[in-house]
Amino acid sequence: MNMILLNPGPVNVSERVRQALLRPDICHRESEFTDLLGRIQHKLLAAFVPGAESDYVAVLLTGSGTAAVESAVMSCLPMAKRMLVLNNGVYGERLSSMVGLHRLGVSELKSEWHIKPDPERVRLALRQHPEVHAVSMVHHETTTGLINPVKEIAEVVDSLNRVFVLDSVSGLAGEPIDIAGSHIYMVAGTAGKCIQGFPGVSFVLLRKGFLERMRNYPKRSWYLNLTHYIDDQGKGIVPFTPAVQIYYAFEEALSELLEEGVANRFQRYKRAAVRIRERMATLGVTTLLPSDSLSNTITAFHLPPGISYATLHDQLKARGYVIYAGQGQLESKIFRIANMGALTELQIDGFLGAFEEVVTGAVARA
Numbered sequence: 431m432n433m434i435l436l437n438p439g440p441v442n443v444s445e446r447v448r449q450a451l452l453r454p455d456i457c458h459r460e461s462e463f464t465d466l467l468g469r470i471q472h473k474l475l476a477a478f479v480p481g482a483e484s485d486y487v488a489v490l491l492t493g494s495g496t497a498a499v500e501s502a503v504m505s506c507l508p509m510a511k512r513m514l515v516l517n518n519g520v521y522g523e524r525l526s527s528m529v530g531l532h533r534l535g536v537s538e539l540k541s542e543w544h545i546k547p548d549p550e551r552v553r554l555a556l557r558q559h560p561e562v563h564a565v566s567m568v569h570h571e572t573t574t575g576l577i578n579p580v581k582e583i584a585e586v587v588d589s590l591n592r593v594f595v596l597d598s599v600s601g602l603a604g605e606p607i608d609i610a611g612s613h614i615y616m617v618a619g620t621a622g623k624c625i626q627g628f629p630g631v632s633f634v635l636l637r638k639g640f641l642e643r644m645r646n647y648p649k650r651s652w653y654l655n656l657t658h659y660i661d662d663q664g665k666g667i668v669p670f671t672p673a674v675q676i677y678y679a680f681e682e683a684l685s686e687l688l689e690e691g692v693a694n695r696f697q698r699y700k701r702a703a704v705r706i707r708e709r710m711a712t713l714g715v716t717t718l719l720p721s722d723s724l725s726n727t728i729t730a731f732h733l734p735p736g737i738s739y740a741t742l743h744d745q746l747k748a749r750g751y752v753i754y755a756g757q758g759q760l761e762s763k764i765f766r767i768a769n770m771g772a773l774t775e776l777q778i779d780g781f782l783g784a785f786e787e788v789v790t791g792a793v794a795r796a
């Protein structure tokens with residue numbers, strides 16, 4: 431049975447993207463791969479830093495989104511400097527853990543999971559802590575579906591001459607963001623969420639001015655060292671065997687994104703999210719976050735009274751729909767519906783019909 435995936439990645443892909451997996455087997459040390467790599471980089475820059483393509487490089491990694499995030503985090507700190515992590519969810523927490531694990535200095539500004547970080551607190555922290563070299567944050571906190579104030583935080587970080595590193599793994603192609611205009615040095619993304627490719631390839635968009643500084647920093651990983659990739663990419667190769675077929679599909683997904691238009695993609699996702707939220711509201715199912723914090727692609731809802739997550743999940747799955755649980759402290763309280771991926775309105779409506787059937791059935795039995 432073909433499942434409709436309402437989880438935040440992997441997502442349902444189009445038939446066109448799936449067919450791209452079937453292209454010829456190639457060697458990654460041959461010109462065919464160099465050309466493919468070049469086309470993907472070109473399309474990534476056109477999609478995410480339009481008009482400033484020459485100021486950024488796109489580094490591709492074989493690995494899930496975490497590989498890109500970790501490579502950015504490990505590559506951006508000189509010796510004996512610290513990173514300030516703005517933590518308001520599971521993925522912010524993960525940023526801290528990564529930095530800590532590598533015994534790099536880490537400080538945190540924590541906020542509750544439904545609260546956005548305050549740019550003025552960041553400004554104060556940076557003024558008080560000259561040893562902080564970089565600030566990292568999650569763009570779209572997948573834990574709750576909250577959008578963090580990227581532009582405001584980036585402005586503070588830039589005005590105090592620090593490096594801003596952004597995990598936009600679940601944000602890119604789902605949410606508006608002005609990477610070049612906000613002077614963001616590093617943004618991590620993945621093929622397998624809002625770009626509608628397969629999981630297995632991720633990327634970092636890196637500002638060229640910073641690249642030169644980064645070369646002098648200690649190397650902290652063999653596989654995830656960004657300068658190694660950049661130097662090889664300059665020669666049209668990658669240092670390690672790439673997931674060639676996933677790259678084929680990634681290129682196709684980027685072509686689809688550019689044909690649809692990045693802004694139209696946001697709008698399509700937003701329409702789907704609004705459709706889901708409105709129908710849920712008529713069923714008395716409420717959102718965890720206030721409407722001004724909500725993303726275009728994930729909604730965390732309170733579990734309706736009288737139905738456990740397991741029951742809701744299993745009954746929907748039996749009807750062909752995969753929903754997503756809460757994480758951490760929210761595990762027993764919420765469920766999440768993501769509307770990323772190549773989904774039609776008809777499929778969304780099909781899900782909403784199934785949801786209504788399951789929930790009203792459970793209430794009638796209770």
Ligand SMILES: *Cc1c(COP(=O)(O)O)cnc(C)c1O
Nearest residue numbers: 494495496521568572597599600
């Ligand atoms: C999904 C996600 C990741 C990690 O991605 P993987 O592909 O599972 O490694 C990192 N950050 C955020 C915000 C995410 O949503």
